Amino acid sequence: MPRLAWLTDVHLNWLDFHQQALFYAHVRGLRADCLVLGGDIAESGDVLYFLKTMAGELHCPLAFVLGNHDFYYSSIHHVRQQVAALCHEHANLTYLTASDYLSLTPRVALMGHDGWADGRAGNYAASNVVLSDYGLIAELAGLNKRERREVLHALGDEAARHVRRVLPLAAGSHEEVWLLTHVPPLREACWHEGRISDDHWAPHFTCQAMGEAILEIMPDFPDRRLTVLCGHTHSEGLAEPLPNVRILTGGAVYGQPRVTRTFELA
Ligand SMILES: [Fe+2]
Ligand SMILES: [Fe+2]
Numbered sequence: 001m002p003r004l005a006w007l008t009d010v011h012l013n014w015l016d017f018h019q020q021a022l023f024y025a026h027v028r029g030l031r032a033d034c035l036v037l038g039g040d041i042a043e044s045g046d047v048l049y050f051l052k053t054m055a056g057e058l059h060c061p062l063a064f065v066l067g068n069h070d071f072y073y074s075s076i077h078h079v080r081q082q083v084a085a086l087c088h089e090h091a092n093l094t095y096l097t098a099s100d101y102l103s104l105t106p107r108v109a110l111m112g113h114d115g116w117a118d119g120r121a122g123n124y125a126a127s128n129v130v131l132s133d134y135g136l137i138a139e140l141a142g143l144n145k146r147e148r149r150e151v152l153h154a155l156g157d158e159a160a161r162h163v164r165r166v167l168p169l170a171a172g173s174h175e176e177v178w179l180l181t182h183v184p185p186l187r188e189a190c191w192h193e194g195r196i197s198d199d200h201w202a203p204h205f206t207c208q209a210m211g212e213a214i215l216e217i218m219p220d221f222p223d224r225r226l227t228v229l230c231g232h233t234h235s236e237g238l239a240e241p242l243p244n245v246r247i248l249t250g251g252a253v254y255g256q257p258r259v260t261r262t263f264e265l266a
Contacts, residue, residue, distance in 0.1 A: 002105055004178070004263045005030050008038030008231030009252030011069065012050045023257055024057040030259060032060055034104060038231045038250065038260075039067025039114060039182030044074035048086055055090040063094040063102060065114045067182040067232060068133045075138035076155070080114075096180055097162070101170040104178075108265050109170035112180030113163060115207040117232070118156025119149045121187045122202025129204050153209075160209035164217065171221040176265075179214075179228045186211035189230060189247040191237030205233050211241075218245050231260075 005027065012020060027035065035058060042050045047070045054062055071079050084098040094102060096112030104110050134140045139151055159181070170177045183206065184190045190197040190205045197205045218226055219242065228247040236251035250260035 002033040002265045003031065004104065004265055005032035005035050006038065006180075006229050006248075006250065006260045006263070007035065007257065008182075008229070008250040008260055009040040009067065009234055010037070010257035011040055011042065011252070011254050012257060013042040013046050014255040015257070020053075024054070027058055027259060030262060032262065034110070035060060035062045036110065036112075036178075036180050036229065037062060037064035038180055038229055039065045040069040040231065040252075041066070043069055043072040044079050047079065048082060051083065051086060051093060052090070055093050061092045061094065063096055063110055063112065063180065065096050065112045065180055065182055067114065068116075068131070068137070072132070072136040077139070100166050101174075101177070103174065105265055107175045108178065109174035109176070110178045110180065111163075111166045111170050113159045113210070115159045115181040115183040115185065115210050115230070116152065116155035117183050117204045118159075118207050118209050119152035119203045120156065120208035121190065121206035122197070122199040124149055124203040127200040127203050129200050131204050152203075156207050156209035159207055160213040163210050163213040167214070167217050167226075168220075171217070171224045171226070175224060177224065177226045179226060181207070181210065181228065181230050183207040183210075183232045184230045184247065184249055185214060185228060186239060186241055186247065188241060189228070189237065189239040189249050190233060191235045191249045192233050193235050194237075197233065214245060215241060218242050229260075236260075 101111040
């Protein structure tokens with residue numbers, strides 16, 4: 001039975017070389033048939049290095065999306081382009097944001113998109129949260145709060161368009177679909193330290209446009225099951241917004257990357 005290993009928010013730039021080697025050995029020891037990596041791998045200056053290194057060190061297919069930290073000190077557009085080009089050079093690397101879906105088994109499809117916290121959940125207008133994203137990512141830097149919200153909406157809408165196009169294809173041809181993303185797609189999956197994020201944090205922790213797409217599409221596939229794997233909040237939790245949809249949010253600690261969970265795929 002194929003084994004899927006899920007990791008999120010590994011932030012490998014926090015590790016020295018010795019710690020990196022230990023981490024790779026730990027992941028290799030899982031003997032996974034496929035690794036899925038849910039974003040916040042590192043930052044723009046070293047995310048390509050870490051992806052290349054993992055492609056060489058972890059002798060199995062690696063499918064991934066990017067998180068907000070992966071774009072720090074650069075632009076979303078540029079990093080996505082660089083990463084997509086890298087995947088053309090490494091057969092075992094798949095950037096799901098730039099792909100449709102993979103058939104992991106005849107029953108199981110894997111798809112994904114970076115997603116983006118789109119400012120729609122909670123109360124954006126009243127929120128006093130200012131993420132580092134808003135100074136360190138080119139598309140967001142230098143904008144006032146109203147201008148920033150328009151960009152956040154557009155980024156969330158882009159993720160939702162991907163889901164609206166790919167999810168029906170994957171669910172139409174597979175009994176199970178696994179959707180990898182960085183940002184929780186619904187407020188109820190937006191866990192933070194055992195509780196749902198409050199109105200100040202939810203706008204910056206939820207890709208509501210993607211969640212709405214999922215809630216619209218999955219009732220059309222009552223005999224299919226969707227599992228969403230997300231991270232970003234660094235706090236674990238489970239949400240089941242529909243009978244055939246579960247959303248797992250993975251926990252994380254800076255400097256202590258770990259395998260979030262393994263799954264045996266039927
Ligand atoms: Fe993170
Ligand atoms: Fe993140």
